[in-house]
Amino acid sequence: MGTLEPAAAAAVVDEEEESPIEEVRLTVTNKDDPSLPVWTFRMWFLGLLSCVMLSFLNQFFAYRTEPLVITQITVQVATLPIGHFLAAALPTAAFRIPGFGPRRFSLNPGPFNMKEHVLISIFANAGSAFGNGSAYAVGIVTIVKAFYGRNISFLAGWLLIITTQVLGYGWAGLLRKYVIEPAHMWWPGTLVQVSLFRALHEKDEARMSRAKFFLIVMICSFSWYLFPGYLFPTLTSISWMCWAFSKSVTAQQIGSGMRGLGLGAITLDWTAIASFLGSPLVSPFFAIMNVFAGYALIIYIVLPTAYWGFNLYGARKFPIFSSHLFTAQGQKYNISAIVNDKFELDIEKYQQQGRIHLSMFFSLTYGFGFATIASTLTHVACFYGREICERFRASYTEKEDIHTRLMLFLNDEVQMPWWALIFACIIAFVFTLPISIITATTNQTPGLNIITEYVMGIVYPGRPIANVCFKVYGYMSMAQAVSFLSDFKLGHYMKIPPRSMFIVQSVGTVIAGTINISVAWWLLTSIKNICQDDLLPPDSPWTCPGDRVFFDASVIWGLVGPKRIFGSLGDYSSMNWFFLGGAIGPVIVWLLHKAFPRQSWIPLINLPVLLGATGMMPPATPLNYNAWIIFGTIFNYFVFRYRKRWWQRYNYIVSAALDAGVAFMAVALYFTLGIEERGIDWWGTRGEHCSLATCPTAKGIQVAGCPLY
Secondary structure (H helix, E strand, O other): OOOOOHHHHHHHHHOOOOOOOHHHHHHOOOOOOOOOOOOOHHHHHHHHHHHHHHHHHHHHHOOOOOOOOOOHHHHHHHHHHHHHHHHHHOOOOEEEOOOOOOOEEEOOOOOOOHHHHHHHHHHHOOOOHHHOOOOOOHHHHHHHHHHOOOOOOHHHHHHHHHHHHHOOHHHHHHHHHHHOOOOOOOOOHHHHHHHHHHHHHOOOOOOOOHHHHHHHHHHHHHHHOHHHHHHOHHHHOEOHHHHHOOOOHHHHHHHOOOOOOOOOOEOOOHHHHHOOOOOOOOOOHHHHHHHHHHHHHHHHHHHHHHHHHOOHHHHHHOOOOOOOEEOOOOOEOOHHHHEOOOOOEOHHHHHHHOOOEEOHHHHHHHHHHHHHHHHHHHHHHHHHHHHHHHHHHHOOOOOOOHHHHHHOOOOOOOOOOHHHHHHHHHHHHHHHHHHHHHHHHHOOOOOOHHHHHHHHHHHOOOOHHHHHHHHHHHHHHHHHHHHHHHHHHHHHHHOOOHHHHHHHHHHHHHHHHHHHHHHHHHHHHHOOOOOOOOOOOOOOOOOOHHHHHHHHHHHHHHHHOHHHOOOOOOOOHHHHHHHHHHHHHHHHHHHHHHHOOOOOOHHHOOHHHHHOOOOOOOOOOHHHHHHHHHHHHHHHHHHHHHOHHHHHHHHHHHHHHHHHHHHHHHHHHHHHOHHHOOOOOOHHHOOOOOHHHHOOOOOOOOOOOOOOO
């Protein structure tokens, strides 16, 4: 691998301009030292160890009601002292390895450096798209065993996970020129990593160094999480309207942060703020405002109007906010009763029980999901289409940004038929570029799960596992490509050789997937009634909120099929108009931008983000969104605008420290108290006290534990 000497590299850097993105200018250094070793024994040892530990813990916590995700940041903090210890303790003598020619190797080539630290964190997080903690395909194994009560072999589950995880890597490299090299494709999420790496490795003479500030905030976060995490869990969702109106269904529907609209609900728990949407300190303010606009429109205007105003689809027969499936009488639908011995829909039993009904919120979620998918294509075509074409023609002649130039110094059992895999790959590839562009500029990532479910449900109905397999292949190949591109951008900023990143990512993915399926298999076979919230004890944490949504989707799109829900045989066919609305919306915004070019706020309207604002709901709740929006606005508008130097030094450090403190305390609580089931019982440990929020409000509908209207 050829490199320039550091002095030559620095000379080139001095001639280059700053990044056009202010957040990048404030965070990423324009200097590089190409002589730093990255392919070291320390990197492999700590990378493998971190990958195993992170995969184990994240899969373990994925089944819990508030699914804690232990991020790369925890690895960064934990491996730093170990890396320095290895640099001090390992022998420095060089030796030859047979078959590798005259090159000599050393277990300790010098001080532990930033570049090997970056590779360790990428290694650790290799199997987790967008930092979601575990492989998406584990959900297939979970719903087969825990929800459908059927069998699937360990080998089949492992093959599903590995193939879906690695499928997107092939075309990630094809898109580098479009979403990595352009300076304005800045991938906001990577700046947290960059900021923390610099804080941990660069000398800082300030009185309050970034490393010291990180340590202080992490200790505070670690200490505080003892309260919402164990002593006082009600702090996770302080829904005061439920306390004030303890016998009112409507008031609790409005005020519950976990099961209602969350009006006035607050949280003092960082996991509730960052669990589903990620850290609010990372997303740029214009993206936060798009999320806020879409969220407020859907939750506080459209949903209440549809539920209380028009009672659409008999909405008041069901809870206002629920991901469960219901009968026409407001009872939970008995899914197992309509599955035959061939794992397909039993038409006779289905007709006996009647059509499946959704809560008003759940149906709107799908409608706006349709709009999001359509708007993603037209938004990128309108605002980035010309640039994509130009970069295709002139990608090798245009002037690169400073970080691109620096990188030039581095040399570069499942029901599903075979044709469905090819079809899923085609869908994923078509959407990977536009979704990568949205992620690179807003830190928000539209998903392909809805469109893949819909398409497969039409062409191959009645087979729930085939449907979720198609969804996983279609969605995850795109998601892994985008995740890999995000890591590429991190390496781009940190000047890591792309070949090294690819090898680390590939090896880590196989290891992580193997650990994921092993942990899932252990929990699914050892915890009685796992994921069955009706059968678990009231305070059990093993409710699997994400897998509940995954299961419901397999029923809606696979077992019953979209034709019987969103088509001519169902009640929700009007939701298909959202496709048209989503496709037209970005065109209107683009035309307004052309008509009023001086109005700089118009191009900041990002309809894929706005319409997809509630894409994480369920399992996310209004409580998560309220807190995320408030914190994001404080730090990325007020602090960024009025205390910019503080923001530059500490904003991403705060985000990293809060994540790390919570993660360490959560792990400590589980392995000291949770594993022995040593809990306490008082008012503050009994949830948010909004039991009536899940009740219907229609006359004559009787549900256990709810008043009869």
